[in-house]
Amino acid sequence: MKKYLILLLVLFFTGFQVNAQGIMITGKVTDATNGKALPGVTILLKGTSTGTSTDKQGKYSISVPNEKSVLVFHYIGYNTKEVKVGSKQLINVALELNTQTLQEVVVTGHGVRGKVAGISIRGSNTLSYATYEMNVPPHNTENYSYLKESTFQDAKKTPLSTFSIDVDNASYSNVRRFLNQGQKPPVDAVRIEEMVNYFTYDYPQPEGDTPFSVTTELSACPWNKDNQLLHIGLQGKDIPTDDLPPANLVFLIDVSGSMSSPDKLPLVKAGFKLLVDQLRPQDKVAIVVYAGAAGLVLPSTSGKNKSAIIQAIDNLEAGGSTAGGAGIQLAYKVAEENFAEDGNNRVILASDGDFNVGVSSDSELQRIIEKKRETGVYLTVLGFGTGNLKDSRMEQLADKGNGNYAYVDNILEAKKVFVNEFGGTLFTIAKDVKLQLEFNPAKVKAYRLIGYENRALADEEFNDDKKDAGDMGAGHTVTALYEIVPASSHSSAKTGKVDELKYQRTELDPSATASKEILTLKLRYKEPKGMESKLISKVVTDENTTASETSDNFRFSAAVAACGMLLRDSEFKGNATYPMVLELAEGARGKDKEGYRVEFINLVKSMSLVSDRR
Known part of the structure; x- marks a missing residue:
């Protein structure tokens, strides 16, 4: 028993x-x-x-x-x-x-009064509507700006490197979309700084009144052991949601025919409903839509009336051409009419970027948005869909509108943008943030900023407070990487040949050789309503951290950057391989509460199967 x-x-x-x-x-x-x-x-x-x-x-x-x-x-x-x-x-x-979401689509004319397909539009007395079939492009019309990769610079002849920060991360989710479909992403869709900045890093919170902290780390470059890799990390101050200023938001939603597919308007609606769930009573939302013309669907409504906001979102349907310029102007007008003096005023544009009616040229749209940002209303741009994405246009609009650009390819990405990063997406803690590094030629032979090609600034623009630059949101992290060729290195990195100057000579300060400093990092930023910039300086010495003692931040960002170079088939990828990327990333998962790093690791495992760019 x-x-x-x-x-x-x-x-x-x-x-x-x-x-x-x-x-x-x-x-x-x-x-x-x-x-x-x-x-x-x-x-x-x-x-x-x-x-x-x-x-x-x-x-x-x-x-x-x-x-x-x-x-x-x-x-x-x-x-x-x-x-x-x-x-x-x-x-x-x-x-x-779900055939119901793919059935009849309705276009509303400008200034409809009354109800059309359950959507209230206010304006003039004219009333017009039409029914359209689903309008999906017959072939791929996606558009990306040409990106010329940054090269190594001679530290003696070009000691300064100046650029604007970038908190956009659209490139990573877009690249992920291609890879998940078993396709190679277009080379110009791969913006390495956006891939690196998709992930958050464990940097210390700022102290005192400074809106962000600055962290640096120097070690051997994983893809070229003769060189060094400099890791720069900025950490924006975390602000609890309850302590954020009131938000005055205008959802500007593209309901044109190109938005009919399931990965566009239905996903837009699902994402905005996630955002509505985060709203507080002091927050306000208005909804503007545009197709053949633009119209106000929902006047500015308190966040405590979530049911009315969600009902207006649920009623949206798609069809017709795309009057994006008119929609942008109407959205800014609504935002200005409901301006919150001490709050966050922002237009959130959701589209595939296909503007083809009225003001539609990139230059015209950019001028409109540059002018409107002076009113204190900022612009966040969200890209959706496949086959018709105008990535280059949407990135430029976000840059000019003092906002950020994200690409939403599934409901989990919508949750990341609208829920996990609610404060950072919607509340700016510092604007016009610029970095300038001065390298010590006695310690550094050459250097290369990895990514940020479309964020480069002229050296004199660093001190020019009229020059627009990137903005930083609450809790955001920004990461930048430099590959550095030490003065004593026998690295084969080439900087290009420039003839010696005939009329002047550049001489090193004798103290530069004796110094341990390899560079001085300077950072300028303005407070959200400030007009004059403030300066932060930090010296980086030649004290290397051994590879085995580098932080998870260093190794993971290096893994993502190397992956980006492989996808671009960069001439600077050195000895980088997907197995090397995988080893670096797997050893640097860190806390990874949301599982984004694990997802990247799984993507890397499949990359060699869909790419011949080794």
């Missing part, structure tokens, strides 16, 4: 252990109509925030606590499906298209 009792106890505790560890569920998600795999499907454990998404083959794996667990499968444009786990460990799911 004693033996049986012991056996029962062993079986009980064994079963308890197995149950505690959970059950691993795997499977594949497909389209019920054609059986094709669906990449990027969100799978959540019902009642929790635990989840995963399918890979490019539509496959997934997730651990659940027990047989009673329920999995929720969600994909934009398809009916959500719930599946009870039961005794199954392999669960394949076929999702059915």
Whole structure:
């Protein structure tokens, strides 16, 4: 009897252990109509925030606590499906298209009064509407600006390096979209600084009245051991949501025909509803839409009336041409009419960037936005969709509007932008932030700023307070990397040949050779309403951190930068390989509360399968 009792106890505790560890569920998600795999499907454990998404083959794996667990499968444009786990460990799911979201689309004329398809538009007495079929581009018309990669500079002849910060991260999520679809991203879609800055880093909080801290770290360059890698990190001051100033927001939503597909307007609506959930009673939201013309869907409404805001979002439908310029002007007008003196005033534009009616040229739109930013209303730009994305235009508009640019490819990315980064996305703590590094030629032969090509500034613009530069939001981190060729190095890095000057000579200060300083970092910024910049200076010495003692921040940012260079097939990639990127990243996961670093690691594992840029 004693033996049986012991056996029962062993079986009980064994079963308890197995149950505690959970059950691993795997499977594949497909389209019920054609059986094709669906990449990027969100799978959540019902009642929790635990989840995963399918890979490019539509496959997934997730651990659940027990047989009673329920999995929720969600994909934009398809009916959500719930599946009870039961005794199954392999669960394949076929999702059915949600035809209701893809049916008739309606365009409202300028100044409609009354209701058209459930959307209230206010303005003149004219009333017009038309029905359109789904308008999807027959071929890929995505557009990216040509990006000339920065080169090594001779520290003696060009000792200064000046650039504006960049908090945009659209490039990473866009690159991820291509890779998840099994495609190579266009070279010019890969902006390395945006890939690096997609991730947050563990920098110290600022002290005193300074809005951000400055951290530097110097060690051997992972892809070229003869060189050094300088890591610069800025950490914006965290401000609890409850302490943020009141927000005066205008949602400017593209409802033209090009937005009809499931990864565009339906995803826009889902994302904005996540943002509405974060609003406080003191916050206000208005909604402006544009298609063939622009119209006010919802007047400025308090955040305590979430149901009215969400109802207005739910009623949006798509169709027609794209009068983006008119929409932008109307959105700014509404924002100015409801201006919050001590608050955050911002237009949030959601579009694929296809403006083709009225004011549509890039230069005209940029001039409008440059003028409007002087009113204190800033612009955040969110890109959506595939096949028609005007990336170059949207990035430029955000830059000129003192805002940020993000690309939203799935509902989890919408959560990152609208929920996880709510304060940083919507509240500016410092504007016109510029960096200037002066290198000591006695210690540095050459240097190269990795990325930031379209953020370069002339050296004299550093002290020019009229020169616009990047802005920083609450809690944001900004990271920049320099590859440095030490003066004593035999590195093969080339800076290009320039003839010696005939009429003047450059001589080193004798103290430069004796100094341990390799560079001086200077940073200028303005307070959100300030007109004069403030200066921060920091000296970096030649005291190297050994590779084994570098921080997770250093190694992970280096991994992402190396990955970007491989995707661009950069001439400066040195000995970088995907296995090297993977090793660096896996050893630098850090806290990774949201799982973004793990997602990057999984992407890297698949990159060599879709890219011939080794």
